[in-house]
Amino acid sequence: METRELQYFVAVAEELHFGRAAQRLGMAQPPLSRAVQRLERRLGATLLERSSRGVALTPAGEVLLREGRAALAAVSAAERRTRRAAGADGRPGLVLVTKAGASVELLAKLLDAYAAEPGAVPVHLLLCGPGEQEGILRDGRADVALLHLPFDSTAGLDTEVLQDEGQVAVLPAGHPLSSRDRVELSEVEALTDAPLRFPAPAGAGPDVGIHGSTELFQLVGLGRASAVLPESVRLQLGSEHAVVPVVDAPRVTTVIAWPPHSTSLSLAALVRTATRL
Incomplete structure (x- = not known):
């Protein structure tokens, strides 16, 4: 055929x-x-x-x-x-795709550690919106990706687990729930003073969700949104935000993923560096 x-x-x-x-x-x-x-x-x-x-x-x-x-x-x-x-696209090296604003500290440590390795090649970052990195990896626009379970699918890909963490509710500072030491997911979802939720509910229209971390954090600080995100998001928040652990939210596992048939030595070195962190 x-x-x-x-x-x-x-x-x-x-x-x-x-x-x-x-x-x-x-x-x-x-x-x-x-x-x-x-x-x-x-x-x-x-x-x-x-x-x-x-x-x-x-x-x-x-x-x-x-x-x-x-x-x-x-x-x-x-x-x-x-x-x-072959360098035919003018960008020799590896392309790593990740969701903008996700795993920021982990990503910084990975790039610094890999750059210090003998024979390291340039790593070009491709930042994308929520849920887009899997498709970008699969269609060849990237060589490797940071994916987040249970939100992304790793079917047919090779992976290594890098980080496992709980989730927190991101709220405006001074919110009534911010004084609690823990909340449940249903309490965050039921908030009436935050008409937008992140991630957007399944099947929601484009006006219901928020599609970027900068927009999200600004709206949360203004009391116009709520979010349930991995605990590592604390590092990106300001004094206008508060975080409370969500006891029944699924844990988020960050993995590094790549095509199973890859024979790239540079990619193998990047993965080894990631698993050592």
């Missing part, structure tokens, strides 16, 4: 329309249709049901769409990492 054939099929399977798929691919419809037919003959399976009502995926087509997306993503990731390893 050729990569181009797979790209053709995925486009048709996602659009469920040969005309739209051909436009998306920048080609004429007849050669696209012939390419998909050749792929079906080669596989010995009908991938698409064609009728006057349109195009629908067969069970075999659903499997190939799922597997094809993963295969194309892997090819794209391999291309990005190969170009970076």
Whole structure:
């Protein structure tokens, strides 16, 4: 199976329309249709049901769409990492992706310790929003990532645990709950004087959540938001904030993650440094 054939099929399977798929691919419809037919003959399976009502995926087509997306993503990731390893993208070294504002002290210690290692290569930081670092690692834009369980998925990745910590409620200084030595998650979620919550509730619209630590901490200080975050966030807070341990919040485990097939000696050295901290 050729990569181009797979790209053709995925486009048709996602659009469920040969005309739209051909436009998306920048080609004429007849050669696209012939390419998909050749792929079906080669596989010995009908991938698409064609009728006057349109195009629908067969069970075999659903499997190939799922597997094809993963295969194309892997090819794209391999291309990005190969170009970076060769310095073809102008950024020799490693790219480490992490959520902006997360694990700040741990990250600083890791970068300093690795930089002191013989043969260390430049480490370029890629800061992202909550939950974005996993996708950036998987699609090849980064070589290594700091992920946080249970919020990020590490399925199919190699990992090492770096830190495990409880969570705290971040509140404005002087808030009634700030005098407590502990609170429960439901108490923080029930706050009526903080209309925005972080992380945003599942399924919430874009106006309900907060998507950056600077914005979050400012809103908390103003009494306009509440947050439940890993205990290490204390280092980033000011006098306008208070923190209280949340006894029933899940613990947060920070891991360093990388693709399982990586043979980069520089990446291996970075991981060894991280696990020594």
